[in-house]
Amino acid sequence: xxNAYTRLCQRFRRLSRFGHLSAIAGWDMQTMMPAGGSEAxxxxxxxxxxxxxxxxxxxxxxxxxxxxxxxxxxPDERANLQEMxxxxxxxxxxxxxxxxxxxxxxxxxxxxxxxxxxANDWQGFSENLREVVRLSRQEADIRATAxxxxxxxxxxxxYEPGMxxxxxxxxxxxxxxxxxxxLTRVVEKQSATRPRTPTGTFPPPLQKQLxxxxxxxxxxxxxxxxxxxxxxxxxxxxxxxxxxTTRYDEQHLLSALMGVIHETGHARYEQNLPKQWAGQPAxxxxxxxxxxxxxxxxxxxxxxxxEFLEFIQPQVxxxxxxxxxxxxxxxxxxxQQVKPGFIRVDADEVSYPAHVMLRYDIEKAxxxxxxxxxxxxxxxxxxxxxxLGLDTRGNYREGCMQDIHWTDGAFGYFPTxxxxxMYAAQLFAAAKQQLPAISxxxxxxxxxNISGWLNDHIWQYGSLLTTDELLTKATGQTLNPAFFRQxxxxxxxx
Amino acid sequence: xxNAYTRLCQRFRRLSRFGHLSAIAGWDMQTMMPAGGSEAxxxxxxxxxxxxxxxxxxxxxxxxxxxxxxxxxxPDERANLQEMxxxxxxxxxxxxxxxxxxxxxxxxxxxxxxxxxxANDWQGFSENLREVVRLSRQEADIRATAxxxxxxxxxxxxYEPGMxxxxxxxxxxxxxxxxxxxLTRVVEKQSATRPRTPTGTFPPPLQKQLxxxxxxxxxxxxxxxxxxxxxxxxxxxxxxxxxxTTRYDEQHLLSALMGVIHETGHARYEQNLPKQWAGQPAxxxxxxxxxxxxxxxxxxxxxxxxEFLEFIQPQVxxxxxxxxxxxxxxxxxxxQQVKPGFIRVDADEVSYPAHVMLRYDIEKAxxxxxxxxxxxxxxxxxxxxxxLGLDTRGNYREGCMQDIHWTDGAFGYFPTxxxxxMYAAQLFAAAKQQLPAISxxxxxxxxxNISGWLNDHIWQYGSLLTTDELLTKATGQTLNPAFFRQxxxxxxxx
Numbered sequence: 001x002x003n004a005y006t007r008l009c010q011r012f013r014r015l016s017r018f019g020h021l022s023a024i025a026g027w028d029m030q031t032m033m034p035a036g037g038s039e040a041x042x043x044x045x046x047x048x049x050x051x052x053x054x055x056x057x058x059x060x061x062x063x064x065x066x067x068x069x070x071x072x073x074x075p076d077e078r079a080n081l082q083e084m085x086x087x088x089x090x091x092x093x094x095x096x097x098x099x100x101x102x103x104x105x106x107x108x109x110x111x112x113x114x115x116x117x118x119a120n121d122w123q124g125f126s127e128n129l130r131e132v133v134r135l136s137r138q139e140a141d142i143r144a145t146a147x148x149x150x151x152x153x154x155x156x157x158x159y160e161p162g163m164x165x166x167x168x169x170x171x172x173x174x175x176x177x178x179x180x181x182x183l184t185r186v187v188e189k190q191s192a193t194r195p196r197t198p199t200g201t202f203p204p205p206l207q208k209q210l211x212x213x214x215x216x217x218x219x220x221x222x223x224x225x226x227x228x229x230x231x232x233x234x235x236x237x238x239x240x241x242x243x244x245t246t247r248y249d250e251q252h253l254l255s256a257l258m259g260v261i262h263e264t265g266h267a268r269y270e271q272n273l274p275k276q277w278a279g280q281p282a283x284x285x286x287x288x289x290x291x292x293x294x295x296x297x298x299x300x301x302x303x304x305x306x307e308f309l310e311f312i313q314p315q316v317x318x319x320x321x322x323x324x325x326x327x328x329x330x331x332x333x334x335x336q337q338v339k340p341g342f343i344r345v346d347a348d349e350v351s352y353p354a355h356v357m358l359r360y361d362i363e364k365a366x367x368x369x370x371x372x373x374x375x376x377x378x379x380x381x382x383x384x385x386x387x388l389g390l391d392t393r394g395n396y397r398e399g400c401m402q403d404i405h406w407t408d409g410a411f412g413y414f415p416t417x418x419x420x421x422m423y424a425a426q427l428f429a430a431a432k433q434q435l436p437a438i439s440x441x442x443x444x445x446x447x448x449n450i451s452g453w454l455n456d457h458i459w460q461y462g463s464l465l466t467t468d469e470l471l472t473k474a475t476g477q478t479l480n481p482a483f484f485r486q487x488x489x490x491x492x493x494x
Numbered sequence: 495x496x497n498a499y500t501r502l503c504q505r506f507r508r509l510s511r512f513g514h515l516s517a518i519a520g521w522d523m524q525t526m527m528p529a530g531g532s533e534a535x536x537x538x539x540x541x542x543x544x545x546x547x548x549x550x551x552x553x554x555x556x557x558x559x560x561x562x563x564x565x566x567x568x569p570d571e572r573a574n575l576q577e578m579x580x581x582x583x584x585x586x587x588x589x590x591x592x593x594x595x596x597x598x599x600x601x602x603x604x605x606x607x608x609x610x611x612x613a614n615d616w617q618g619f620s621e622n623l624r625e626v627v628r629l630s631r632q633e634a635d636i637r638a639t640a641x642x643x644x645x646x647x648x649x650x651x652x653y654e655p656g657m658x659x660x661x662x663x664x665x666x667x668x669x670x671x672x673x674x675x676x677l678t679r680v681v682e683k684q685s686a687t688r689p690r691t692p693t694g695t696f697p698p699p700l701q702k703q704l705x706x707x708x709x710x711x712x713x714x715x716x717x718x719x720x721x722x723x724x725x726x727x728x729x730x731x732x733x734x735x736x737x738x739t740t741r742y743d744e745q746h747l748l749s750a751l752m753g754v755i756h757e758t759g760h761a762r763y764e765q766n767l768p769k770q771w772a773g774q775p776a777x778x779x780x781x782x783x784x785x786x787x788x789x790x791x792x793x794x795x796x797x798x799x800x801e802f803l804e805f806i807q808p809q810v811x812x813x814x815x816x817x818x819x820x821x822x823x824x825x826x827x828x829x830q831q832v833k834p835g836f837i838r839v840d841a842d843e844v845s846y847p848a849h850v851m852l853r854y855d856i857e858k859a860x861x862x863x864x865x866x867x868x869x870x871x872x873x874x875x876x877x878x879x880x881x882l883g884l885d886t887r888g889n890y891r892e893g894c895m896q897d898i899h900w901t902d903g904a905f906g907y908f909p910t911x912x913x914x915x916m917y918a919a920q921l922f923a924a925a926k927q928q929l930p931a932i933s934x935x936x937x938x939x940x941x942x943n944i945s946g947w948l949n950d951h952i953w954q955y956g957s958l959l960t961t962d963e964l965l966t967k968a969t970g971q972t973l974n975p976a977f978f979r980q981x982x983x984x985x986x987x988x
Contacts, residue, residue: 014541017537017538017541017542018538018541018542020534020535020537020538021515021519021538021539021542024518024519024522024535025515025518025519028518028522032526032720033735034716034717034718034719034720034735035717036715036717036718036734036735037718037732037734037735039734040514040732040734040735040772041514041518041734041735043511043514044511044512044514044515045515047508047511047512048511048512048515051545221530222528223528223529223530224528224530224531225528226526226528238531238534240530240531240533240534240535241527241528241530241531241534241535278534
């Protein structure tokens with residue numbers, strides 16, 4: 001049988017093999033490559049990326065996709081065909097010149113940002129950013145026309161298919177109603193009993209040992225993955241060989257530990273994607289937001305729960321020795337500390353959504369053409385003050401220049417952090433209801449049932465189901481932000 | 495200007511970028527990849543290899559090569575064109591089915607060999623080897639017809655262009671006259687004063703520290719390369735990012751140390767290939783034999799010289815502490831110990847050529863159809879006894895099954911080890927003559943002049959000159975094995 005669908009499968013399998021090489025060479029660049037190798041690596045990866053784009057946008061693919069749509073396919077095959085079509089459409093829509101111009105402007109902006117951020121140089125940065133925004137608006141325009149949506153929704157769809165700004169507005173408007181007040185309440189409550197700060201240093205090799213132990217507990221498959229160091233932690237590689245990274249701060253024990261738990265959440269999803277769909281679009285993770293839900297499930301729902309923290313605390317003491325700050329109650333309090341701050345990546349789970357909301361407000365208005373790049377700083381200051389009570393005026397470095405996302409035009413990405421947190425809370429609530437012994441199991445470090453549940457409801461489906469279908473199958477309903485509120489109130493206010 | 499030559503340069507630059515990805519993914523497979531990733535990696539690399547083959551054998555390349563030959567080119571451009579033509583011819587000659595059949599038979603034979611060798615299972619191994627030999631003879635036949643040479647010479651040409659078995663026969667016939675006697679003499683001489691064996695263990699992290707220090711002394715550029723661990727040491731990566739590996743034996747200090755020096759010789763060649771020819775065939779290393787000459791120059795000529803050993807000895811003591819076996823004279827004696835043994839990769843430089851000669855005799859006869867696979871063991875036994883005085887009967891594991899080369903059909907490769915050793919001796923003799931202070935400089939660990947000399951005479955030329963041209967420019971003559979004999983006699987008999 002060599003019909004249109006089978007031929008498409010062969011073509012996408014080939015693409016996936018090139019994707020494998022891109023993922024490993026990309027991981028290597030962040031973890032192993034000496035600085036002097038970067039130019040040659042950049043050229044090699046660009047060449048590969050061009051090849052992938054050519055193969056994906058091959059004229060014949062359009063004909064094959066149309067022909068395959070008329071074939072009698074199983075529901076899973078149809079889901080695969082739909083993901084193929086999605087990938088193809090996303091790629092063919094943009095003229096090659098725009099793709100290249102975006103890539104060049106993004107690289108220039110990101111490269112300069114690394115020094116401009118240090119220098120707090122908003123003027124210099126904004127010039128490059130203007131060009132990135134101009135091209136991202138062009139992209140959004142083209143995608144919006146094709147999708148029949150607003151410009152911003154067309155970009156959002158790249159990271160969470162099916163989500164739109166109407167739904168997001170409603171989610172964030174709800175959040176705006178109660179989050180600032182909740183945050184104030186929690187901060188006040190916690191100010192009564194500040195946890196002790198651990199003293200001494202935490203040598204990276206020992207932090208790594210702890211991280212590996214915890215990964216083991218969380219079910220990371222070391223036959224299909226590894227842990228390394230990079231400046232910016234990520235989960236990379238391929239499902240058969242998942243590469244997670246962290247960075248160690250000698251002074252702070254929890255940041256790498258929680259980072260490792262977070263990346264292990266991503267990794268377990270990747271490692272357990274459906275094997276029978278390996279190399280096919282349906283075998284990929286559903287979306288950026290669902291991916292984030294899996295990392296936040298591990299880090300926030302499970303990893304920072306009292307049960308889990310009490311389970312790993314003896315291991316922490318065994319490795320680093322005893323001290324009052326590492327005693328159980330204090331250890332839990334450290335991991336559940338809420339402290340509004342300037343930096344998103346350092347934020348606790350209560351203030352995190354505020355960081356996302358303000359970026360969402362700004363980037364949506366920017367892409368829709370309602371504001372311009374020069375309007376960003378004042379909006380940023382206003383919203384930071386409003387949501388988190390912080391004064392960021394003149395502090396671009398820790399303000400609107402802190403993130404990498406906008407530098408290369410990843411508008412529409414930020415909301416997936418909070419969607420992920422909400423999905424995670426909703427999934428955990430459902431798991432808790434369906435697995436009554438879950439808390440005791442976590443307290444014993446026995447995560448088999450909860451892994452099995454995630455596998456049955458999320459991992460094994462890859463992209464065979466939509467986000468709404470996944471959530472409905474797993475929790476009986478589509479996104480319901482009430483679970484997130486409930487989670488925060490239970491953990492931080494009770 | 496977009497003439498045939500420029501277009502070829504673009505095409506080969508593109509090929510080189512894909513080669514970059516293949517090199518890094520290949521390095522990763524040997525050093526970083528967890529076992530479970532191997533199937534997906536194999537598929538990805540095979541896909542890339544197929545692409546490279548398709549790009550190289552593209553029908554248009556033949557027309558472009560012919561058109562470019564008529565253009566007015568500089569001598570360097572013409573050398574580049576010649577290397578392009580060489581690569582292209584080597585690739586287009588073989589029918590795709592033969593390439594695939596060879597690859598499958600080679601993988602099967604190599605895979606089975608890993609267990610068959612352990613089990614000393616010659617019968618099982620020989621069945622697979624027969625198929626590899628059958629296909630290698632077909633390959634040799636096709637190449638021989640195209641080159642107008644003998645079958646074996648056509649394979650030899652893949653590893654050392656310009657070399658033929660007539661010249662090799664004369665080199666090896668000369669060796670056979672004097673090497674066995676020299677070996678006996680050295681063994682007898684050394685038996686009078688056996689060096690002490692170092693006691694204690696040598697922890698790998700400390701061995702690595704020593705290796706890195708020595709690499710620094712030898713001029714390895716850590717901004718363009720790194721050192722890691724693999725089961726089989728190699729020099730991989732790309733000129734901009736050279737990846738060398740070693741393996742540490744807790745009981746033996748010298749094996750990893752000398753291995754690192756050896757691979758650093760390969761690495762410095764790669765790191766100093768002509769930058770202006772990067773990505774072009776002319777920018778590649780001249781040949782397997784010249785590559786080996788650079789590693790053996792570093793390891794045998796320089797690294798095992800009394801001057802260099804006395805220079806690094808204090809570093810060895812500083813890291814591992816003092817003991818009688820690490821005192822200067824004993825340390826030198828350990829590194830210059832001659833001890834005929836079964837295993838080629840463990841052989842000293844005096845007995846090494848015997849290992850190569852016997853393989854050369856056998857593989858040449860095998861490819862020429864004068865013997866069959868079943869004749870190998872008795873020939874092996876006879877020649878091992880004759881050259882090294884060892885009895886290998888029935889011991890296939892440490893006999894004719896010890897090497898990986900034949901399993902995937904790399905016939906014609908073995909001679910490059912001894913050619914490399916001879917080139918190295920000839921080059922070192924010339925350097926010594928041209929740089930009178932060389933011995934004192936080595937004794938002080940100052941290798942700037944000798945590096946400069948290698949760069950001026952070998953590295954900077956890439957493939958712009960032939961082996962004969964390189965040797966003649968550097969030493970005033972083509973291959974002259976007398977220098978190798980002189981070197982052995984001076985080091986081991988005086």
